[in-house]
Amino acid sequence: MKTCTKCVMLDTRPRLSFNKDGVCAACEWSDIKRSEIDWDSRSQELHALCDSIRGKQRYDCIVPASGGKDSTYVADKMKNEYGLNVLTVTITPPLETEIIQKNMANFLSYGYDNIKVTPNPAIAKEINKYGFVEQGRPLLSWTSCLNSVMFRMAIDFHIPLIMFGEEGETEYGGSTELRYTPYYDIDFAIEVYTYGNDPQKYVKGHDERELSLWLYPSKEELKKADFKVAHWSYYENWDSYTHFTFARDHYGMKINEGRNTGTYTGFGQLDTPLYELHTYMMYLKFGFGRCLQDACIDIRGGRISRSEAIDLVNKYDGEYPEANIPVFLDYYGMTKSEFDAVLDRHANKELFEKKNGIWSPAFSIR
Numbered sequence: 001m002k003t004c005t006k007c008v009m010l011d012t013r014p015r016l017s018f019n020k021d022g023v024c025a026a027c028e029w030s031d032i033k034r035s036e037i038d039w040d041s042r043s044q045e046l047h048a049l050c051d052s053i054r055g056k057q058r059y060d061c062i063v064p065a066s067g068g069k070d071s072t073y074v075a076d077k078m079k080n081e082y083g084l085n086v087l088t089v090t091i092t093p094p095l096e097t098e099i100i101q102k103n104m105a106n107f108l109s110y111g112y113d114n115i116k117v118t119p120n121p122a123i124a125k126e127i128n129k130y131g132f133v134e135q136g137r138p139l140l141s142w143t144s145c146l147n148s149v150m151f152r153m154a155i156d157f158h159i160p161l162i163m164f165g166e167e168g169e170t171e172y173g174g175s176t177e178l179r180y181t182p183y184y185d186i187d188f189a190i191e192v193y194t195y196g197n198d199p200q201k202y203v204k205g206h207d208e209r210e211l212s213l214w215l216y217p218s219k220e221e222l223k224k225a226d227f228k229v230a231h232w233s234y235y236e237n238w239d240s241y242t243h244f245t246f247a248r249d250h251y252g253m254k255i256n257e258g259r260n261t262g263t264y265t266g267f268g269q270l271d272t273p274l275y276e277l278h279t280y281m282m283y284l285k286f287g288f289g290r291c292l293q294d295a296c297i298d299i300r301g302g303r304i305s306r307s308e309a310i311d312l313v314n315k316y317d318g319e320y321p322e323a324n325i326p327v328f329l330d331y332y333g334m335t336k337s338e339f340d341a342v343l344d345r346h347a348n349k350e351l352f353e354k355k356n357g358i359w360s361p362a363f364s365i366r
């Protein structure tokens with residue numbers, strides 16, 4: 001297993017490439033952002049795009065929003081700096097937390113329209129359970145409709161632009177295809193963001209209409225609707241810590257006291273306790289969890305050193321989500337031994353060994 005020489009990301013991350021000096025694509029991109037990208041000209045591009053669409057429909061732009069730091073930041077900019085009439089769209093996560101509901105209500109009180117879409121929770125649970133058991137993806141339903149719902153809303157409400165937050169592949173290491181273009185198309189979304197999943201193949205007994213929020217509009221519909229799908233991280237140097245301080249200082253965003261399970265920070269991904277399981281499964285499959293991801297972002301942002309990151313990763317990464325195990329069992333309708341069998345199935349046996357009933361790393365981050 002290889003570790004990036006600048007951050008601590010592992011080569012087990014899907015689609016991540018390394019240069020000849022052992023630097024990962026995300027760190028390479030972080031340097032390019034600082035030295036080569038002309039952010040003023042990218043901002044002018046966005047002004048031109050906004051000028052071309054403003055006022056032609058009831059809403060100019062969809063910003064997918066959860067009440068978290070990043071969407072708060074992007075919605076604020078699109079409304080106040082770029083002057084668009086923004087519709088924020090929320091997809092209810094499974095087991096939605098109180099803190100995210102309060103943050104969202106508070107954010108909206110500053111003057112935003114919002115549509116909250118709740119895909120059939122019974123079907124969502126089926127998809128999530130399938131995702132957890134078969135693929136080690138306990139939030140499969142939620143993560144796969146994050147794109148399809150927005151596409152559907154853009155068509156149904158005649159909205160010419162969807163502005164997503166960061167393009168994760170570029171920012172965190174993966175495909176480098178979208179470094180120099182703000183837009184992406186449906187094929188990319190299906191391939192990368194929904195892992196090529198199609199609920200019709202594995203959730204039985206529901207017709208296409210019942211599954212419509214998980215299914216992408218047809219190519220004909222998309223062509224006719226003619227809207228653009230862009231990501232904010234093309235237009236401004238993406239830094240989630242800056243978004244956090246902005247959301248806290250300008251919108252009074254609240255965070256959990258102390259740190260989140262599996263990491264040293266307390267401000268990211270507060271939507272659902274299932275996120276803990278999502279990152280724990282990622283850890284068992286690939287050897288990196290929530291802490292390692294956070295630490296890489298902080299190294300690239302110049303807030304911590306690589307050796308500090310290694311200490312944090314050794315302390316917190318892959319922390320077993322003990323406190324919420326009963327919550328997970330209840331949600332998926334599983335016994336503890338059925339749940340453990342899923343972990344056993346997906347744990348990477350080349351990276352982990354089982355000690356006292358818990359998978360422990362047989363590797364160390366250096």
Ligand SMILES: [Zn+2]
Pocket residue numbers: 004005006007008009023024025026027028
């Ligand atoms: Zn790196």
